[in-house]
Amino acid sequence: MKVYSPETIEETTKILGKLKGNVHLLAGGTDLVVKVKEGTVLPENLINIRKLPLDYIKEEGNQLRIGALTSIETIHRSKPIRTYAPILSDAAGKMGSPQIRNLATIGGNIANASPAADTVPPLFVLNAQIVLKDQKGSRVIPIEKFFSGPGENVMRRDEILMEITFRKCAQSDEWFFSKLGQRKALAISKVSLAFRGKVNQNRLTDVSIALGAVAPTVIYAQRTARFLESKTFDSALIDEASRIIQEEASPISDIRSTSEYRRRMVGALLKQGLWELKAGVSPD
Amino acid sequence: MSVIGKSEIRKDVRLKVTGKAVYIDDLSFPEMLWVKVVRSPLPHGLIKRFNPSSALAVQGIVSVLTYKDIPGTNVVPIVLMDQPLLAEKVVRYIGEPIALIAGEDRQAIEEGAREIDIEFEKLPPILDPLMAMKEDSPKIYGKDNIFSHHRIRRGNIRQGFEECDLVVENRYTTSYQEHAYIETQGVIAVPYEGRMKIYGSLQCPFYVQHAVSSVLGLPYSQIEVIQTTTGGAFGGKEDVPSLVASQAALVAFHTKRPAKLIYTREEDVESMSKRHPAVIDYKSGVTKEGYLKAVQVKYVLNAGAYSTLSPIVLWRGTVHAVGPYKCPNVKVDSYAVATNTVPCGAFRGFGMPQITFAIESQMDELANRLHIDPIEFRLRNILRKGDRTVTGHLIKESMELEKTLKKASQIGWKREREISNGYKKRGMGIACNYYGVGLGAGGRHLAKAGAWVSVLSDGSVNFAVGTTEMGQGMETVLSQILANELGVKYERVSMVPTATTQVPDSGPTVASRATVMSGNALIKAARPIKKSIMEVASKMLKSPISKVKLADGYATSGTKRIGLDEVIDKCFQQRKIMSSQGWYKAPYTSWNKATGQGKPYFVYSTGTNLAEVEVNTLTGEVTVKRIIAVHDVGKVINPQTAAGQVEGGVLQGIGYALFEDMAPAGGKILNTNFSTYILPTAKDAPEIVSNFIEDPYPQGPFGAKGLGEQPIIGVAPAVINAIFDATGVRIRDLPATPEKIIAELNSHHPTFIPLGRR
Numbered sequence A: 001m002k003v004y005s006p007e008t009i010e011e012t013t014k015i016l017g018k019l020k021g022n023v024h025l026l027a028g029g030t031d032l033v034v035k036v037k038e039g040t041v042l043p044e045n046l047i048n049i050r051k052l053p054l055d056y057i058k059e060e061g062n063q064l065r066i067g068a069l070t071s072i073e074t075i076h077r078s079k080p081i082r083t084y085a086p087i088l089s090d091a092a093g094k095m096g097s098p099q100i101r102n103l104a105t106i107g108g109n110i111a112n113a114s115p116a117a118d119t120v121p122p123l124f125v126l127n128a129q130i131v132l133k134d135q136k137g138s139r140v141i142p143i144e145k146f147f148s149g150p151g152e153n154v155m156r157r158d159e160i161l162m163e164i165t166f167r168k169c170a171q172s173d174e175w176f177f178s179k180l181g182q183r184k185a186l187a188i189s190k191v192s193l194a195f196r197g198k199v200n201q202n203r204l205t206d207v208s209i210a211l212g213a214v215a216p217t218v219i220y221a222q223r224t225a226r227f228l229e230s231k232t233f234d235s236a237l238i239d240e241a242s243r244i245i246q247e248e249a250s251p252i253s254d255i256r257s258t259s260e261y262r263r264r265m266v267g268a269l270l271k272q273g274l275w276e277l278k279a280g281v282s283p284d
Numbered sequence B: 001m002s003v004i005g006k007s008e009i010r011k012d013v014r015l016k017v018t019g020k021a022v023y024i025d026d027l028s029f030p031e032m033l034w035v036k037v038v039r040s041p042l043p044h045g046l047i048k049r050f051n052p053s054s055a056l057a058v059q060g061i062v063s064v065l066t067y068k069d070i071p072g073t074n075v076v077p078i079v080l081m082d083q084p085l086l087a088e089k090v091v092r093y094i095g096e097p098i099a100l101i102a103g104e105d106r107q108a109i110e111e112g113a114r115e116i117d118i119e120f121e122k123l124p125p126i127l128d129p130l131m132a133m134k135e136d137s138p139k140i141y142g143k144d145n146i147f148s149h150h151r152i153r154r155g156n157i158r159q160g161f162e163e164c165d166l167v168v169e170n171r172y173t174t175s176y177q178e179h180a181y182i183e184t185q186g187v188i189a190v191p192y193e194g195r196m197k198i199y200g201s202l203q204c205p206f207y208v209q210h211a212v213s214s215v216l217g218l219p220y221s222q223i224e225v226i227q228t229t230t231g232g233a234f235g236g237k238e239d240v241p242s243l244v245a246s247q248a249a250l251v252a253f254h255t256k257r258p259a260k261l262i263y264t265r266e267e268d269v270e271s272m273s274k275r276h277p278a279v280i281d282y283k284s285g286v287t288k289e290g291y292l293k294a295v296q297v298k299y300v301l302n303a304g305a306y307s308t309l310s311p312i313v314l315w316r317g318t319v320h321a322v323g324p325y326k327c328p329n330v331k332v333d334s335y336a337v338a339t340n341t342v343p344c345g346a347f348r349g350f351g352m353p354q355i356t357f358a359i360e361s362q363m364d365e366l367a368n369r370l371h372i373d374p375i376e377f378r379l380r381n382i383l384r385k386g387d388r389t390v391t392g393h394l395i396k397e398s399m400e401l402e403k404t405l406k407k408a409s410q411i412g413w414k415r416e417r418e419i420s421n422g423y424k425k426r427g428m429g430i431a432c433n434y435y436g437v438g439l440g441a442g443g444r445h446l447a448k449a450g451a452w453v454s455v456l457s458d459g460s461v462n463f464a465v466g467t468t469e470m471g472q473g474m475e476t477v478l479s480q481i482l483a484n485e486l487g488v489k490y491e492r493v494s495m496v497p498t499a500t501t502q503v504p505d506s507g508p509t510v511a512s513r514a515t516v517m518s519g520n521a522l523i524k525a526a527r528p529i530k531k532s533i534m535e536v537a538s539k540m541l542k543s544p545i546s547k548v549k550l551a552d553g554y555a556t557s558g559t560k561r562i563g564l565d566e567v568i569d570k571c572f573q574q575r576k577i578m579s580s581q582g583w584y585k586a587p588y589t590s591w592n593k594a595t596g597q598g599k600p601y602f603v604y605s606t607g608t609n610l611a612e613v614e615v616n617t618l619t620g621e622v623t624v625k626r627i628i629a630v631h632d633v634g635k636v637i638n639p640q641t642a643a644g645q646v647e648g649g650v651l652q653g654i655g656y657a658l659f660e661d662m663a664p665a666g667g668k669i670l671n672t673n674f675s676t677y678i679l680p681t682a683k684d685a686p687e688i689v690s691n692f693i694e695d696p697y698p699q700g701p702f703g704a705k706g707l708g709e710q711p712i713i714g715v716a717p718a719v720i721n722a723i724f725d726a727t728g729v730r731i732r733d734l735p736a737t738p739e740k741i742i743a744e745l746n747s748h749h750p751t752f753i754p755l756g757r758r
């Protein structure tokens, strides 16, 4: 195994462009090192990207830009993210443990392409864009186009994930992120759900819902979102929406849970979140 | 002031928290080889071909050994002698050792292991114990696949049930539980002038000595076992290190070089012992006044491919199969059954957490159906002094279950429930248990312990015992006992690492026995030394011996006092006996194998756990809010280590109740590390209120009984009963995962309304 430790982006993309054989980028290593230990990944070339200047959170007008190497803990605690994308900060705080959050990066969470990655459903409802770069230049991909299957994404082998950008949320946006794990910390999501929308005169508008761990990639629950916008926000609407959303999921059974439970929980998490939202917004 | 009952600082704490404690993997010796075990990938199969040549060709590989290289007997001696150290022709579980590879470093042995060429012929495996018990099933052990069968017969079971107003009958099942000691199995074997020294992470040095001796064909005297700092054990390092040490020793024997063998977490989980999965058919009957009349139990343990300690685990579960209750008509049949799965063995509680889950679930259900408060119902049935257990044992002393029950209920049993918030339901559950301290009649020949005490001329004290420190606090508690006995300061006392050369065979460090057994042996060892000190002090103080008291580093008589260091110095000048051996034999026990009657244990510890939970009925998630654990332990020697035992046991019990699940597929354990084997974390920990009832046990050191295992035993049923109280859902298959709770909540069975909610 060859290890490279480039210090600039140019150097990195050059190495990436040149190398033959398999190449793996190492950020926090909390996914990659586990796979190397398990033997499912045997890197011939390892590029340690931790020295690259990609650890930042920037506000530009109504945009937020997050560098790929920003740690999950930094995102959880960041003032601008708490203010303008509280759902992302909340989801980051529900990941792993303090040790993991300090090492893990948002770029790694996305590039790893797990359907259970916890920053991804919030990034879906934030309509985030992913910025990729190779030797020749950059390209921008909407997050929902980034994933092609469990553990698979559309990045080419000579590209690096540079940053994530999205529009700031309005103060009036309602949101919640719910995650079910096998315990209260250090738990990979069995099911997760990100909700964003507005409540106007007892109606929901601008609803966006993303689901984690119940399909080969994170998905939008579009039918449910449209349905929620169609009628008065009351308990009948909530009940019906939590039925519809179960049809949008296509979960599997694995070592962490069963498909049946996961499907039911998609509905339960929506119901629980909307009830709490409703109780806080306008009592029935 | 007495050192007994004081929270002295643990002897091992400084080294451990500063990272200076030396665990087995921290040790190395010149010329040391690394060892790796080649294991079976099949649950059942024949070894058709074994070719080590390509492994031997790997650079750095020194030796590949099989059963043919064993100079002694190819058996790990435990109870039934059925387990080979290395498989010969047949493999019987996934992970069974076949060969040993020794090399110059870790990389070489990993590569060597990949190169080993073995061809198998698959045989159909039996994975389910109930299938294995069927007459027409293939046999993997004896005529019936049954390693061990125990029974209790008392009264007339048929008539008993006829006299009942209510009979409840259910099946309970439990999963494996993994010990999850932080330090995996590890041993270094060092050949030394024809002898073999074994250093290792282990609970029972004498077991290891006997095993290595039998495998190498050397006398016990040539095998020296030294325990290194042991990072947790919980029963998982009781019999199993015998196997690990024999593997390392075989390599050291042949290569004449030190051999180090450290298991990876994955191979440890795959191949090492665990808590047995159980299937329990439990039928109990009561009168409408709430008195237990009849209990019938069939208790089946999935023992795995070899018997290891299963016969004794099963025996303990059998003895306690009715719980700490009176019952005139009892029929218990228990079986440890062979299957092509990993051999199970000792784990804190030793066959009792499984059966106690069934017992206390039944008790709760009976109380609810009778509309009697579960505490009141238990009070009508519990054992008190003067009662007989279901094995006919007349309890004469130290039985304060009633006090634990009343104390727990006084701390936290609220009939007025907290208002449940919509879909989040609150509930409370209770469970009692008792635990026979020590090995009992099932291990009578081992129920002994030795100790050696040496007071040095500067007044400091060394002692050695045959039981081991594994994180449970034994060294601390025994130091307190000895300090108190000799009157020296606690800080002056220290234990030398446990080794087979220090003291006679003292049996294993299991069964919550170390405080009572080694504590008593130490007190006996201290006697002649104390006599020396008293005699000299009496002269120095010019006071009759009967007036002299030793405490806190001083000899005193009335208002006169003198420093013990000075007295001890004088003892040495006068060449008094200042070091001595002690020997303690456990009190009488008995057992009739045909009837299950007798006095199986010399004393019982008892306890009550009360759990308060919140169940999210939308997601099935259970949050344990609070556990109140009250234990009757005779006497608390060190309140802090005692509370520590309880807190650890409670968390382990919560893991058993809610999280820890292992469902092997085709005999293969899928979750072999802690990313998928789910242990509770600090965030899952409830508020834990621990409380102790102290009714001195006259035969115990300063009145102490055992506490080590008690804390885990009643936790799961208390939690499960609380889930029932909250939701009306009764989970009879551990662990109670959200998946199971949701399935039950959404099933169309008429749910039974818990008493607290009517």
Ligand SMILES: Cc1cc2nc3c(=O)[nH]c(=O)nc-3n(C[C@H](O)[C@H](O)[C@H](O)COP(=O)(O)OP(=O)(O)OC[C@H]3O[C@@H](n4cnc5c(N)ncnc54)[C@H](O)[C@@H]3O)c2cc1C
Residues within 6 Å of the ligand: A024, A025, A026, A027, A028, A029, A030, A031, A032, A033, A034, A049, A068, A069, A072, A094, A095, A096, A097, A100, A103, A104, A105, A106, A107, A108, A109, A110, A111, A112, A116, A117, A118, A119, A159, A160, A161, A162, A186, A187, A188, A189
């Ligand atoms: C104990 C534990 C608990 C965990 N808990 C959670 C949890 O609760 N929720 C959750 O979502 N995840 C969890 N994870 C998974 C993991 O921590 C996260 O996915 C983390 O964000 C990965 O980031 P990293 O920097 O460590 O990635 P790495 O392991 O360094 O990389 C992961 C993958 O992404 C690629 N990569 C990384 N950075 C870039 C880049 N800039 N450009 C291109 N490719 C890149 C790497 O090549 C690799 O393939 C947990 C992991 C562990 C070990």
